[in-house]
Amino acid sequence: MEYEAEYNNRLLVPESGEISARWRAASDAYRTTARAELDQTYGEGDRERYDLFLAGSPDAPLLVYVHGGYWQWGDRTWHSRMAQAFNQRGVDVALPSYTLSPSASVMDIVGEIRRCLVVLWERTRRHPLVVGHSAGGHLAAAMVATDWSGIAGVPGDLVRAAVAISGVFDLEPLIGTSINHALGLNVESARVASPRFWPPPPADRTFVAAVGEDESSEFRRQSREIVDHWSGAGVDAEYIECPGTNHYTVLDGLTLRYGALFTRVLDLVSHAA
Secondary structure, three states: OOHHHHHOHHHHOOOHHHHHHHHHHHHHHHHHHOOEEEEEEOOOOOOOEEEEEOOOOOOOOEEEEEOOOOOOOOOHHHHOOHHHHHHHOOOEEEEEOOOOOOOOOHHHHHHHHHHHHHHHHHHHOOOOEEEEEOHHHHHHHHHHOOOHHHOOOOOOOOOOEEEEEOOOOOOHHHOOOOOHHHHOOOHHHHHHOOHHHOOOOOOOOEEEEEEEOOOOHHHHHHHHHHHHHHHHOOOEEEEEEEOOOOOOHHHHHHOOOOOHHHHHHHHHHHHHO
8 A cells, every 4th residue: 555645645646735725815815805704813823723703693503624734734724715604504613723733742733622622612612513524524424432420620522523534543554654754653653543442432432533535545545444434333424425526625515515525424413503
């Protein structure tokens, strides 16, 4: 298996730069018109910030969207467009940034997203649906697999459901790739940071792993395997393969208000609280 070719999505999708530019333009436009509370703090780090896009109702359910970028690129402001369609359907959307590698390890980042969810609970008293893409998909899986009973100030079932889009749940295949230059993973630290090897979430949790039909065999394998493993432990886990999409265009499914992926996420967020 040539893992560089399987996991380096910038090589797999040559037009990825153009797609990212489209995302950023749409996000910049929405930030100027949305009802939003921007640049809120959840920790002391420079990047421990989140934006909260409001649907307008004090009882709106909450979706938390975690961006990707292999834990070393990206920013929440590039993905504000994700909030628009959900706001229009009555859902509040929070988007956190987090410290990037090599300034933070993958497990440091896991801790930051946990801290953000604690702050959002203190503010809203709502159970969030956590949705993430790529590295954000890994972080979404980590949140639903977290034992929240050991974290003060939040309910033990804080995260009842998560959707991981094009996630990586076993990090060991990344060790020999260029992606690991910033991450600095070895076999031990990769396994510690891999939700695939954590105790599965409790049986009353819901997990969806979605992936593009045109993604590499490794991305599709990773999503199928975690769903199979967690389903075997009693978790309500589901694998979705989105037709005709790659690692980037699969995200367009969250901006199509009547698409299958959007509808599935909307149904989950409505029941997460």
